[in-house]
Amino acid sequence: MHYTTTERITVGVVYGDQGRIRPEWFVWEGREHRVASINHIWRDKVGRETLVFFSVSDKANTYLLCYHTIQLQWTLCGVDMEG
Amino acid sequence: MSQGANARVIMHVDMDAFFASVEQRVNPVLRDKPLVVCGGGKRTVVAAASYEARPYGIRSGMPLFEAAKKCPDLLVVQADIPKYIDASLRVLQILQGFTPDVEVYSIDEAFLDVTGSLALFRGAERIARMIKEKIKEELGLTCSIGIAPNKLLAKLAGAMRKPDGLQIIKHEDIPFLLEDLPVKEMWGIGPRLGTYLREMGIRTCGQLAKIPVGILEKRFGLIGTMLHRMAWGMDDAPLAPCGTEPDARSMGHSMTLDQDVQGKEEIAWYVFLLAEMVGRRLRTEGYAGRTVVLTLRYSDFQTFSRRVTLKRYLTTGPQIYELAMRILAGIRLKDAVRLVGVSMTNLVKGRVQISLFEADRKGAELALAMDRVNDRYGEFTLSWGPLREGRKGRVVPPTWRPNKDALGGSAP
Numbered sequence: 159m160h161y162t163t164t165e166r167i168t169v170g171v172v173y174g175d176q177g178r179i180r181p182e183w184f185v186w187e188g189r190e191h192r193v194a195s196i197n198h199i200w201r202d203k204v205g206r207e208t209l210v211f212f213s214v215s216d217k218a219n220t221y222l223l224c225y226h227t228i229q230l231q232w233t234l235c236g237v238d239m240e241g
Numbered sequence: 242m243s244q245g246a247n248a249r250v251i252m253h254v255d256m257d258a259f260f261a262s263v264e265q266r267v268n269p270v271l272r273d274k275p276l277v278v279c280g281g282g283k284r285t286v287v288a289a290a291s292y293e294a295r296p297y298g299i300r301s302g303m304p305l306f307e308a309a310k311k312c313p314d315l316l317v318v319q320a321d322i323p324k325y326i327d328a329s330l331r332v333l334q335i336l337q338g339f340t341p342d343v344e345v346y347s348i349d350e351a352f353l354d355v356t357g358s359l360a361l362f363r364g365a366e367r368i369a370r371m372i373k374e375k376i377k378e379e380l381g382l383t384c385s386i387g388i389a390p391n392k393l394l395a396k397l398a399g400a401m402r403k404p405d406g407l408q409i410i411k412h413e414d415i416p417f418l419l420e421d422l423p424v425k426e427m428w429g430i431g432p433r434l435g436t437y438l439r440e441m442g443i444r445t446c447g448q449l450a451k452i453p454v455g456i457l458e459k460r461f462g463l464i465g466t467m468l469h470r471m472a473w474g475m476d477d478a479p480l481a482p483c484g485t486e487p488d489a490r491s492m493g494h495s496m497t498l499d500q501d502v503q504g505k506e507e508i509a510w511y512v513f514l515l516a517e518m519v520g521r522r523l524r525t526e527g528y529a530g531r532t533v534v535l536t537l538r539y540s541d542f543q544t545f546s547r548r549v550t551l552k553r554y555l556t557t558g559p560q561i562y563e564l565a566m567r568i569l570a571g572i573r574l575k576d577a578v579r580l581v582g583v584s585m586t587n588l589v590k591g592r593v594q595i596s597l598f599e600a601d602r603k604g605a606e607l608a609l610a611m612d613r614v615n616d617r618y619g620e621f622t623l624s625w626g627p628l629r630e631g632r633k634g635r636v637v638p639p640t641w642r643p644n645k646d647a648l649g650g651s652a653p
Binding site for chain 2: 200203205211220222238
């Protein structure tokens with residue numbers, strides 16, 4: 159089941175070399191979700207702002223996280239739930 | 242590959258089921274399942290079909306309802322163009338790591354001239370394997386690669402082993418390979434040309450090669466010469482490396498409507514939207530045009546275009562709209578319309594013509610002011626009242642090429 163949303167969320171991030179970022183966990187609906195795998199990363203531009211999208215999975219579901227590079231905010235854009 | 246000192250080594254890289262494969266990377270639930278990527282409209286067609294969907298007879302360009310009939314378990318994903326552009330740019334960066342001579346043929350295809358890189362990377366086949374490995378490692382995607390002495394044969398080779406294939410056509414293989422190859426499999430021979438050739442009793446490249454060039458030229462003109470060369474596997478076409486592509490000759494957008502439209506008032510809204518999109522693209526890429534082309538398709542798929550050419554150059558949506566509407570006013574609609582297209586030809590680049598008329602000058606200034614807002618906050622942040630619904634979806638025009646900004650970026 160696919161669920162689309164735009165919710166501001168808290169994300170724990172590791173900043174690596176060459177400016178690479180990697181979400182490790184995020185809080186959604188009062189629960190911490192550990193990122194088990196990053197499936198795909200892509201960028202888009204809305205005006206001057208670059209948005210970096212991360213498709214990530216925890217043990218059960220797949221989530222679409224978005225990092226707003228000017229606002230320095232994270233949003234949850236979608237959830238694909240198993241079953 | 243063994244051939245003369247001046248021989249080129251050309252590679253054709255074709256991403257496998259590109260849009261569908263990207264979607265399967267993004268969402269693991271979609272992997273190993275029949276999947277199509279489509280536009281957003283109600284009457285959309287399949288933009289890409291996963292390899293799992295293909296055994297059902299599902300192909301690109303097929304209406305979605307038809308695809309769904311062929312495979313009841315078909316998964317449908319709406320196209321998300323930024324995802325594919327980003328993946329395409331990352332593939333391009335990988336390719337440019339092997340040679341600067343990379344021609345972006347489309348969002349999912351490129352030609353490489355690796356002649357100058359052979360010594361450095363120890364052979365064409367090794368380059369191809371390294372490219373495949375890097376694309377798989379960095380993006381999780383597969384591609385098919387054809388290697389040959391020219392673009393024509395490299396493209397043919399690439400199509401011979403899909404998906405995830407690697408095919409080399411050597412000089413000495415060409416006559417044998419082409420002898421029984423159906424002409425319709427040759428890049429550049431479309432259904433219409435294929436039909437003409439069939440009417441002449443020509444079905445294979447071997448048969449085509451035996452026809453004297455004079456006969457082909459008499460029948461097809463310049464295309465006859467081209468056909469003769471193709472039949473012998475000859476192609477001198479140079480690569481147009483990224484950033485050296487010739488200036489655009491036309492720019493346009495078209496839209497299949499959610500339902501057929503009868504009235505000109507309703508068509509006018511689409512014309513305005515498309516004119517605004519064309520104007521924005523012209524200004525963004527530094528062009529101006531003086532011929533406006535309006536294309537309409539009736540519900541029975543009969544398609545026609547009408548054009549108007551001015552002496553002055555246009556760059557703004559309202560100017561283009563006004564002319565397109567003048568064309569529309571002169572058309573007596575015979576049927577409901579299912580597709581509307583607006584394009585500009587007779588383009589010049591980098592030329593700003595200051596109009597003598599104040600209204601035009603103000604219109605151009607207004608467009609530039611609107612551009613500044615939209616550059617900053619995103620497309621259609623500021624637009625005309627009637628267009629407040631904005632664009633209904635993004636498409637990749639066949640002429641898509643990476644722009645300078647995109648090439649400068651790096652993956653997160």
